Amino acid sequence: MTSENQALLERFQTGKKLGLARAISLVENERPGFEAFLHSVLETPRFAKRLGLTGPPGAGKSSLVAALTRAYRDQSEEVAVVAVDPTSPYSGGALLGDRIRMNDLATDPGVFIRSMATRGSLGGLATTTKEVLDLMDAFGFHRVLVETVGVGQTELEITGAADTVVVILVPESGDAIQAMKAGLMEIADIFVVNKADRPGADRLVKDLRLALHLREGKALKDVPAHHGVDLKRMGVPEEEAEPDKGGSGQPRWEIPVLQTVAQTGEGVRELLDAVADHRSFLELSGGLAARRKARAAGRVREVVERELRRVSWAHAGVQEILEKGVVEIGAGRETPYSLAADIIAELMGPGTK
């Protein structure tokens, strides 16, 4: 580690906020030594309670995040908030509005807020975004709240970054059938119908409950799918992977459907309780360990793939094959597939396929 990163590590580990901010920049920009830095801070694991909140644009996610943050502050917990915000290439600003609104909290030393643009990618949480969450975890916050706009893979990937996932809907965001189709039943630990004072809210709550009830008859919540990581392939025993599968006296989690009006604070207390209940459930059932294991496995995969890319394209032999090969492709004597096979063989030895 460079002496500069070493100094940063010291500031980070002694709890200096400026150290955290600089560490985030180091990681976000993938500057030299960022992985070694992450390795060092993660050697002493700490475990923040991680809460993910996702939902369509305009669902009031930021207001709910602000309300939850205030409530946790009232309990003297230190809170880190990350708002993942896709940006529009046309306006230069947030694509879908709904930015974090918590100015009153920005001056509270017990709150650390970071808005992260996905820099044009809406395809999910970037690996570095997840690594920033790990930094906040390692820094020692009691709570890490991550808010993502649900526009695609993002809301699926949030399950790989949070212990408890709250899916926030509003009457305008579609009906329960659509939520089911979108796979939201698979990712939600808690459903919230926000703006519950609007027409259609009661109906949405009723329909969501019905959909959840019907679904429970068929298949219970499947933790492996939940994290986008196949725990079975990883060798995690099935009973550990699916702690909420009933029948064995194991505790089960029934996904609650809550109503809130974030603006007035209505229902926020109940949401806090549901989050705490889910936490207890995770701890009792062994689900927390399973989720952390899946999260670690997912992170390892991403880090390996990033490293494979880096090593492969810096490889002198590969460069040479690529340079000559594109000429051959142009001449119709190779295709990208025959050339790719040559490169794989160069990297991993012959007969890899």
Add this chain to the structure above:
Amino acid sequence: MTSENQALLERFQTGKKLGLARAISLVENERPGFEAFLHSVLETPRFAKRLGLTGPPGAGKSSLVAALTRAYRDQSEEVAVVAVDPTSPYSGGALLGDRIRMNDLATDPGVFIRSMATRGSLGGLATTTKEVLDLMDAFGFHRVLVETVGVGQTELEITGAADTVVVILVPESGDAIQAMKAGLMEIADIFVVNKADRPGADRLVKDLRLALHLREGKALKDVPAHHGVDLKRMGVPEEEAEPDKGGSGQPRWEIPVLQTVAQTGEGVRELLDAVADHRSFLELSGGLAARRKARAAGRVREVVERELRRVSWAHAGVQEILEKGVVEIGAGRETPYSLAADIIAELMGPGTK
């Protein structure tokens, strides 16, 4: 190759539309043998003229694509159209509206239309989407038109899939400064201000021209950046990589700013001419060869990375390291970074880093 894929290859190569449709499914779903299939069809390279159209939601891309398709059909050219369409997880439908509207063309045997959902990912053109474009190219269409909604990386990646890129703006989509900030000057070969009968259109045209003019004084259009591929690193000589850099009597391309009203057909003729002019420029300047080379290199990289992922996670030794390692991470004896280093060493031999 399986006998099934072999039979499909035959149908494809004898120009059966059903063969194309099935080949697309094979590739889109990455079914067994899809890469071998692509290799076979690309062994006989054909070169469709590829036109990419991108712009913000509501810019009227689909109407322009339809108008262009009709014009090419009038010249007896066979046209394939791919509309890349991000889907919303909440509504189940198109996220940003603006679907392709060309019902009258759907029954024309000289037109092949394919709407491809990005399946939740807005992060750009998926590798398989680009491979579908290659299929259409190999099938023998004269023109391949690809339409993408500009919401992020998509409009940057379109340059890796098309020879000529048209960026479509409307008065409502923001001003020239924003277009500049968004990097649209770098990807556009042609600017179109559509809905030119609306207030603000003239102003946008004027500002775009001014911005392009000012920009030209500083730096000319940079082909390597254009394709997201570093041609220099690939060893493509600089004069080949940047054919439009002036000063040497080389032809230069001045990005035109056109006005259209797609609904009435106003300006479509001029757009066709500009596309043809850009084609001539590319052929004369050597830019076409450079773009194809960059495209091939980009495809090779993607195929290699996909294959690396596949091989790595199927590797028995890696599975074992991962399974044991996640337990160690949980116990605080490893981090994802130390474990990733072990896996890289297992895959590529010790001392890879």
